[in-house]
Structures are given as structure tokens and as C-alpha cells.
Amino acid sequence: MAPTPAPTGKIYGVSLGPGDPELITVKGLWALQRADLIYYPGSVQADGQQSSYSLGILRELGLAEAKMRGLFLPMRTDRTAALQGYEQVFYHIKADYEAGRTVAFVSEGDSTFYSTFAYLLAHLHEHQLPVEIIAGVPSFLLATAAHQVPLAVLREKVAVIPLLASVAALEGYLREFETVVLIKVRGALDYVRPAVAAGHATAYYAERLGTPAQYLTTDLGELAGRELPYFSLLILKSLLCN
Numbered sequence: 001m002a003p004t005p006a007p008t009g010k011i012y013g014v015s016l017g018p019g020d021p022e023l024i025t026v027k028g029l030w031a032l033q034r035a036d037l038i039y040y041p042g043s044v045q046a047d048g049q050q051s052s053y054s055l056g057i058l059r060e061l062g063l064a065e066a067k068m069r070g071l072f073l074p075m076r077t078d079r080t081a082a083l084q085g086y087e088q089v090f091y092h093i094k095a096d097y098e099a100g101r102t103v104a105f106v107s108e109g110d111s112t113f114y115s116t117f118a119y120l121l122a123h124l125h126e127h128q129l130p131v132e133i134i135a136g137v138p139s140f141l142l143a144t145a146a147h148q149v150p151l152a153v154l155r156e157k158v159a160v161i162p163l164l165a166s167v168a169a170l171e172g173y174l175r176e177f178e179t180v181v182l183i184k185v186r187g188a189l190d191y192v193r194p195a196v197a198a199g200h201a202t203a204y205y206a207e208r209l210g211t212p213a214q215y216l217t218t219d220l221g222e223l224a225g226r227e228l229p230y231f232s233l234l235i236l237k238s239l240l241c242n
Helices: 026-034 053-060 080-098 117-126 139-147 167-176 189-197
Strands: 010-015 037-044 068-074 102-107 132-134 158-162 179-183 201-207 215-217 232-238
Touching (some): 010 026, 010 117, 053 068, 068 080, 080 102, 102 117, 139 179, 139 201, 167 179, 167 189, 189 201, 189 232
Parallel strands (some): 037 068, 037 102
Antiparallel strands (some): 179 232, 201 232
16 A cells, blocks of 8 residues: 655745735735634834834735744844744745645835845755745735836836945936936935936835825925935836836
8 A cells, every 4th residue: 555645735936016905906805714723024123112114014914923934033234033034934935835735925115125035045046945925016016006107118127125225326327217216325415415316317206105294295305304214115217218
């Protein structure tokens, strides 16, 4: 008599969208409802307090909190502790999968766009574990929808730039791309203001998209003295690109 094969579960990478719980896909919501366990990312601040943008979205979706598991990582430039955290969660997910459970790991926005899930995906590939990734709405698409401007039309090119480095770098992007998306923008305003003042670009700012605290402006002067949150971005429409 042939031995009974060991049970195996299912692993999902589920994209939550940028903040509005109604912007998760039907497929993503179905996967979360079906999952036995849901792992979500969060951060640990310098004072030890924990926070998670993903957890807030999950709660709005009415999912059972008993099946949620948090991965809280320190917000540091030294990534050693974070990489260890990803590895530990991977082995928890691997054990869940081998026990026959359906497991989901969620990400804000899209799971493949500057996401924590990318680090787990590397472990899943290394150990040859099957995974289904469910795409989502990235924040810059919600930003253009909220501002009611097209991201791109016809042959226009789009650049997505994290951590803008200089005024010169921005000028180069504006000459090559009709639309420049700036993410992780806390230090970028000093480089953006001169370009906008010189008439080289039109700016569309957005923060905490899809939440009750959503804030939009096209006037960079309104941002003077404002503490820009991590969940903020700028869309620049170039007036230099031909």
C-alpha cells in the first residue's frame, strides 16, 4: 500500500491596495477569507511602540483577528535585524504550509512594488515553495485618480524614483520622462521646489491615500513646516520633456 502523501497547504502574497479597504481586489479578499493564518508587516519605533498600516486595513475588512500574525521590524538603515525577522517569519510560514494550512502574507499597495514581501519571496524561491501573488493597486495610481490627472497617455514615459538625490538628478528625469513619480519623499521637497518655481514641472502631492486622513495639494507652499509621513508621494508632470 502506497504511503499517504504529507499534506501541503497554500501560500498567498496578497496586495491590500494603498489604504482604502474597498480597493483590495475581489481575488485578494477571497484569499484572505480562505486563509487559516494572515501574516502582516509592521514597524517598531525608537520608543518601542508598534504600528501597522496593514493591520488597520485588515480590521476594516472584517477578518478574524485571531488568525492574524504581525511581523514588526525596527525602522533603521541597518537592515540586519529586519533580514533576520523576514527569515524567522518565512520558517513559520514554511511550517504552516507543510502542516496543510492556507497562509497569506499581506502588503500595502502591491506585493511586488517596494514591498516587504519581496524579501520573503526570495526565501520561498530558494526553498522552492509554490506561492500565488495577487496584484493590487499601487499608491501612485490612486494619487493620479484622486487628483484626476492621467499618469500617462500615448507615448509618454513614466519614471518611479525613490529617495531623490539632488536637483540635478531631478532635472535629468524631467528632461527624459513626461511623468516622474517620487516616493519616500521626506527629503525631496528641497529639490522639487526649485524645479516647480522655475516652471519645469507641475506637482501633485498626496499622503495617506485612501484613508480618512488623506491629504492632497498642488501647492507646495502648503507643505511648509508640514511633517511629511512615510505614506506620501509626489507626481511631477514635466514641462521640459519633448
